[in-house]
Amino acid sequence: MPSLWTNCAGIQSPNPFWLASAPPANSGAQVQRAFDAGWGGAVWKTLGQPIQNVSSRFAGHTIGGVRGAGFNNIELITDRPLEVNFREIYETKLKYPKHAVIVSLMVETEEEWKDIIKRSIDAGADGLELNFGCPHGMCERGMGSAVGQEPKVNERITSWVKHYSTVPVLVKLTPNVGDINPHGLAANRGGADGVSLINTIKSIIGLDIDRMVIEPRVGNQSTNGGYCGAAVKPIALHMVAQLAQNPNFGLPISGIGGVTNWRDAVEFILLGSSSVQVCTEVMLKGYRIVEDMIEGLEGYMKTHGFETIDQMVGKAIPNYTHWGDLDLNYETVAKINANTCIGCQACLVACMDGAHQCIHPQAGTRVPRVDESECVGCNLCKIVCPVPDCITMAQVDNGFAPASWNEFLYQGKAIRPKKGVHQ
Amino acid sequence: MAPSSKLAAAAGALPTDRSESVFTDYKPAFTPHQATVEAFRCLYCSDAPCMNACPTHIDVAQFIRKIATGNLHGSARTIFDANILGTSCARVCPVETLCAGACVYNQLGHPAIQIGRLQRYATDWALESGEQFFQAGASTGKRVALIGAGPASLACAHELRRLGHSPTIFEKRKELGGLNTFGVAPHKMKADVSLQEVDWILGIGGIEVRTGVEIGRDVTLEQLEHDFDAVFLGMGLGPDTPMPVPGQDLPGVVGAVAWIEAIKLKKLDLSGVRSVLVIGGGNTALDCVREALTLGIKDVRMVYRGTAAGMPGYQHEWKAAVLAGARAEWQAVPVAFEGQGRVQKAVCAKLDGNKQPTGEKVTLDADLVLLAIGQSKLGAMVAGLAGIAVDKGVVQAGADGATGRKGWFAGGDCKNGGKEVVNAAAEGKAAARGIDQYFRSK
Ligand SMILES: Cc1cc2nc3c(=O)[nH]c(=O)nc-3n(C[C@H](O)[C@H](O)[C@H](O)COP(=O)(O)OP(=O)(O)OC[C@H]3O[C@@H](n4cnc5c(N)ncnc54)[C@H](O)[C@@H]3O)c2cc1C
Ligand SMILES: Cc1cc2nc3c(=O)[nH]c(=O)nc-3n(C[C@H](O)[C@H](O)[C@H](O)COP(=O)(O)O)c2cc1C
Ligand code: SF4
Numbered sequence: 001m002p003s004l005w006t007n008c009a010g011i012q013s014p015n016p017f018w019l020a021s022a023p024p025a026n027s028g029a030q031v032q033r034a035f036d037a038g039w040g041g042a043v044w045k046t047l048g049q050p051i052q053n054v055s056s057r058f059a060g061h062t063i064g065g066v067r068g069a070g071f072n073n074i075e076l077i078t079d080r081p082l083e084v085n086f087r088e089i090y091e092t093k094l095k096y097p098k099h100a101v102i103v104s105l106m107v108e109t110e111e112e113w114k115d116i117i118k119r120s121i122d123a124g125a126d127g128l129e130l131n132f133g134c135p136h137g138m139c140e141r142g143m144g145s146a147v148g149q150e151p152k153v154n155e156r157i158t159s160w161v162k163h164y165s166t167v168p169v170l171v172k173l174t175p176n177v178g179d180i181n182p183h184g185l186a187a188n189r190g191g192a193d194g195v196s197l198i199n200t201i202k203s204i205i206g207l208d209i210d211r212m213v214i215e216p217r218v219g220n221q222s223t224n225g226g227y228c229g230a231a232v233k234p235i236a237l238h239m240v241a242q243l244a245q246n247p248n249f250g251l252p253i254s255g256i257g258g259v260t261n262w263r264d265a266v267e268f269i270l271l272g273s274s275s276v277q278v279c280t281e282v283m284l285k286g287y288r289i290v291e292d293m294i295e296g297l298e299g300y301m302k303t304h305g306f307e308t309i310d311q312m313v314g315k316a317i318p319n320y321t322h323w324g325d326l327d328l329n330y331e332t333v334a335k336i337n338a339n340t341c342i343g344c345q346a347c348l349v350a351c352m353d354g355a356h357q358c359i360h361p362q363a364g365t366r367v368p369r370v371d372e373s374e375c376v377g378c379n380l381c382k383i384v385c386p387v388p389d390c391i392t393m394a395q396v397d398n399g400f401a402p403a404s405w406n407e408f409l410y411q412g413k414a415i416r417p418k419k420g421v422h423q
Numbered sequence: 424m425a426p427s428s429k430l431a432a433a434a435g436a437l438p439t440d441r442s443e444s445v446f447t448d449y450k451p452a453f454t455p456h457q458a459t460v461e462a463f464r465c466l467y468c469s470d471a472p473c474m475n476a477c478p479t480h481i482d483v484a485q486f487i488r489k490i491a492t493g494n495l496h497g498s499a500r501t502i503f504d505a506n507i508l509g510t511s512c513a514r515v516c517p518v519e520t521l522c523a524g525a526c527v528y529n530q531l532g533h534p535a536i537q538i539g540r541l542q543r544y545a546t547d548w549a550l551e552s553g554e555q556f557f558q559a560g561a562s563t564g565k566r567v568a569l570i571g572a573g574p575a576s577l578a579c580a581h582e583l584r585r586l587g588h589s590p591t592i593f594e595k596r597k598e599l600g601g602l603n604t605f606g607v608a609p610h611k612m613k614a615d616v617s618l619q620e621v622d623w624i625l626g627i628g629g630i631e632v633r634t635g636v637e638i639g640r641d642v643t644l645e646q647l648e649h650d651f652d653a654v655f656l657g658m659g660l661g662p663d664t665p666m667p668v669p670g671q672d673l674p675g676v677v678g679a680v681a682w683i684e685a686i687k688l689k690k691l692d693l694s695g696v697r698s699v700l701v702i703g704g705g706n707t708a709l710d711c712v713r714e715a716l717t718l719g720i721k722d723v724r725m726v727y728r729g730t731a732a733g734m735p736g737y738q739h740e741w742k743a744a745v746l747a748g749a750r751a752e753w754q755a756v757p758v759a760f761e762g763q764g765r766v767q768k769a770v771c772a773k774l775d776g777n778k779q780p781t782g783e784k785v786t787l788d789a790d791l792v793l794l795a796i797g798q799s800k801l802g803a804m805v806a807g808l809a810g811i812a813v814d815k816g817v818v819q820a821g822a823d824g825a826t827g828r829k830g831w832f833a834g835g836d837c838k839n840g841g842k843e844v845v846n847a848a849a850e851g852k853a854a855a856r857g858i859d860q861y862f863r864s865k
Binding site: 042261262263285288289291294295296299387388 | 440456457467469488489491492493494496497500
């Protein structure tokens with residue numbers, strides 16, 4: 001049986017699944033229920049000077065009838081008194097000594113940081129997470145993403161925290177930046193033990209077009225919020241991978257953003273995360289989703305011969321490279337399986353209007369034909385095909401040895417003639 | 424999984440050209456894509472009504488979510504942890520009145536989640552992979568005798584093994600599985616699937632099986648009590664109830680369950696049969712109707728004392744039978760069977776709304792009459808044992824399966840008077856827990 005035991009930046013937990021700092025980790029009773037359900041750790045809802053929240057706070061992004069495909073919120077940090085939070089953290093750690101309780105923090109001055117760090121550690125925190133990511137409300141007060149977007153400020157505050165903390169410190173990064181690298185490196189310079197990313201993405205999820213107000217609406221006004229949930233995973237994976245492959249970075253990563261099941265978690269781990277945090281899917285489905293995440297991860301590890309999480313972390317990073325290093329002579333063409341094709345011709349219209357005009361109707365049948373001499377192997381037809389494995393991308397042996405753009409440019413390697421140009 | 428040699432032999436012993444071989448699945452297996460799409464439709468209800476409607480309380484929402492994420496191992500484990508007969512239940516359960524009947528989608532006017540087919544998807548995967556999900560508990564040395572190898576005893580024996588006890592199943596027949604093997608309609612499940620399931624259940628190891636041993640005849644109850652630390656009664660129901668009217672002994676007048684057994688385990692010669700009358704209005708009658716139609720007989724008619732709305736059989740089954748070509752003679756009861764050398768006609772008295780004769784008679788053609796008016800109860804077998812109460816042939820026992828006699832437990836049809844496989848599975852498991860409790864408190 002593989003072991004799910006997790007060590008992320010020195011914070012240990014029975015498995016890599018942590019609640020992200022958000023409503024599911026708002027109180028002791030909740031976090032304890034989550035641990036009972038199987039969560040390995042929890043990043044407590046961000047503590048700071050308690051705020052007053054608005055109502056309403058959330059909006060769901062419905063895509064094709066799927067509710068909550070994306071999610072957006074304008075909630076701030078904890079609205080509960082600090083002493084209550086600390087008492088509950090203490091009680092939780094007492095009851096669950098093996099589970100990880102990480103306390104998320106967001107305050108302004110060095111004095112405030114010093115004070116809240118001490119109180120967190122006294123309450124039993126296994127680690128601290130610095131919320132440099134919240135993209136609404138708090139940043140306007142000079143905290144949250146206002147810090148995360150400024151590498152110098154990030155580094156300075158991180159170094160204060162490291163100075164006062166006796167437990168590992170994770171810096172939670174905001175995705176609301178052009179390039180994540182300088183921000184990860186700033187955390188590194190500040191002495192962070194690791195980073196967590198991503199926080200939510202600045203967004204407007206949609207409008208009530210009759211009232212002409214953004215959702216979620218507070219009376220007849222609203223503001224931009226933070227986007228999260230399943231839809232943000234691709235952005236999160238990219239940012240995680242960017243840091244994981246940066247040779248100057250080298251810190252452990254706690255991956256967050258759009259994790260809904262064990263497959264998502266496996267992706268984050270393979271791209272360099274040593275723990276995985278979840279917020280939105282728990283908000284939508286409850287703590288019980290972790291049972292499947294644990295079983296699914298174990299099953300994956302067994303299938304692939306991994307005995308520990310460490311063996312998995314970053315395994316896909318060596319295969320993540322620059323465009324200029326991709327093999328331009330690797331050639332695929334679409335093949336339509338006439339036996340399973342149902343004749344919807346979704347591929348035909350997609351290729352005609354959206355790709356390279358190489359799927360054509362055939363007389364006497366609704367099964368279309370691929371002109372392989374023009375097919376560029378873009379995958380569009382396969383993506384729109386409703387029948388699993390009906391369209392496959394077959395590799396073509398074109399006689400050309402592998403050659404990347406860089407190799408073409410700098411070593412003069414031969415590249416194959418272009419297809420689908422229709423000159 | 425190395426199939427236990429005895430069982431592999433049992434499955435192999437079934438002729439391949441059985442009458443049931445021509446049946447196709449009424450609810451066919453899902454393809455992976457179909458299963459995924461259906462699983463994603465599930466609302467993952469909290470304290471889900473489907474789970475609460477299932478007598479074994481399978482966590483339906485959880486096993487369906489696991490299908491959606493591709494965690495079939497976990498999905499099957501969730502099912503089997505609640506109900507080790509999850510494979511047959513997926514096929515034979517009347518989901519329309521159980522889990523799927525409780526699906527909240529019904530309230531939205533959307534089709535209910537196809538829970539049975541999803542359950543089949545996960546459990547088929549498990550049986551094919553041969554994976555065993557549970558290990559026997561540390562041995563307690565306690566021996567339990569189980570009478571009958573039907574769903575009730577199998578569920579009980581498996582749970583007893585998980586708890587570390589040593590069960591021995593006595594089955595009077597050659598085949599294991601009880602009515603799952605020789606009674607369930609072949610459009611739901613064929614005998615070989617039942618035998619495979621039994622084989623897989625016994626894969627936990629340490630369950631002794633003795634076939635061809637009839638308790639009460641080959642081994643006495645006293646002997647059982649002497650040799651074992653506890654006894655579980657799982658003998659189900661007895662033979663078809665006869666119909667005491669003139670002509671009842673004519674060839675061609677047969678019991679429904681006996682006839683079903685014949686089509687499931689053998690090849691029946693139905694060449695001379697053009698008209699079939701099925702007497703009764705329960706689910707066995709409905710099964711017979713659909714079975715006769717599928718076997719190619721065009722004129723199949725159910726004769727029932729009451730009206731369509733009042734019959735005890737499931738309405739969804741009757742609708743399916745009508746679609747398959749079934750007809751019915753409502754409010755009628757046979758008063759005589761007639762024929763030269765074998766049955767040719769049934770004379771029926773018409774009944775009124777109170778099921779009293781109106782005086783009118785109808786005569787119906789019949790080359791074959793299937794009596795589906797109930798099965799006898801076997802409680803009499805244990806009625807002589809002090810402490811065991813038997814009411815109209817039904818063994819009286821509590822929710823933990825305990826009868827009034829120390830160490831004697833019961834579950835399944837012999838205790839509930841005749842319900843479904845899933846009830847037998849639930850009661851067998853509950854009795855195993857009851858037996859375990861009994862051992863602990865001794
Ligand atoms: C025709 C028919 C169709 C059915 N269809 C369905 C269906 O579609 N779905 C559903 O859920 N349920 C169905 N049922 C009901 C279901 O089959 C039963 O509820 C279930 O099998 C009961 O399980 P059991 O273990 O109590 O008894 P059984 O399955 O009857 O098993 C009892 C076993 O005990 C053996 N036995 C009896 N006496 C002795 C003895 N003295 N010594 C040794 N062995 C003995 C028998 O040979 C038998 O193998 C159907 C029943 C019938 C009759
Ligand atoms: C309602 C809500 C409140 C949140 N509050 C916090 C917070 O207090 N501190 C914080 O660091 N992140 C907060 N987040 C961000 C999440 O922790 C997480 O980084 C983000 O939602 C992406 O993960 P997900 O896709 O699993 O939701 C919040 C998110 C939501 C939806
Ligand atoms: S989810 Fe709970 S707190 Fe939120 S609006 Fe509904 S009832 Fe109120």
